[in-house]
Amino acid sequence: MLDLNPSLMVIVLIVFFSLLFLLNHVLYNPLLNFMDCRSATIADDLEKAKELSGNSDELYSKAKSVTDLAKTEAMAIRQKAIDDAKALANSKFEAKTTELDSKYQNFMKELSASQEELRVTLTSQLPLLKESLKTKLSNL
Template sequence: MLDIQPSLMLFVFVIFITLLFLLNQILYKPLIAFMDERTGSIAKDLETSKKLTSNSNEMQAKAQQIINEAKAEAASIRQKAIDEAKLVAASKIEAKQKELEMSYEKFVKALEQDKESLKEAILAEVPKFRDAIKTKLSKL
C-alpha cells in the first residue's frame, strides 16, 4: 500500500527548502525589515516626545519664573506707590494741622482781645451802674 519512496521524499524536501528560501526572501525579510523600521521609528518618536516634554517643562518653569518676577515687581511698585501716597497724605495732614493750629491761635487771640475790650467797656460802665444802683437803693 504505502511505500516509502526516496525520490519522492527528496523531491518534497527540495520543494520545502525552496519554499523556505523563497518565503525568507519574499516575505520574512521585508516583514522583519518593516517591523525593525517601525520599532526604530517608534523609539525615535518616543525620544523626540521626551525631549519636547522636557523642553516644554523647562519653558513652563521659565514662564513661571518670569510670572513670579513680574508679580514681585508689581508688588514692589504697588508698595512704593502706597508709601509715596502715605507720605503725601501725611504731609497734607501736617500742613492742614498747622493751618488749623494757626487759625485756632488767631481765634484765641481775637477772643482774648474781645474779652479785654468787653472788660474795659464793662469797667467803663461800672460808675454808671454804681450810680444807677445807688439811685434805686435811695428810692427804696
C-alpha cells in the same frame, strides 16, 4: 503498511523549500523590515521626547525666573506706591495741622481782643449799672 515513495518525498521537499523561499521574500522579510523600521521610529520618538522634555524643563525654569522677577518688581512698585501715598497723607496732615494751629491762634487772639473789649465796655458802663441797681433796690 507504509511505503516510502522517494519521488513524493522529493516533491514535498521541493514544495517545502519553494514555499519557504516564497514566504521569506513575500512575508517574513517585509515583516522584519517593518518591525525594524518601527523600532527605529520608536527610538527616534523617544529621543525627541527626551529633548522636548529637556526643553520644556528649561522653558519652565525660564518662565519661573521671569515670573519671580515680575513678582519682585510688582512688590517694589507696590511698596513705592504705598510709601508715596503715606508721604502724601503725612504732608496733607501736616499742612492741615499747621492751618488749624494758625486758625486756633487767630481765634485765641480774637477772643482775647473781644474779652478785653468786653472788659473795657463793662468797666465804662459800671457806674450806670450801679446807678440802675441802686434805683431798683430803692424801689423795693
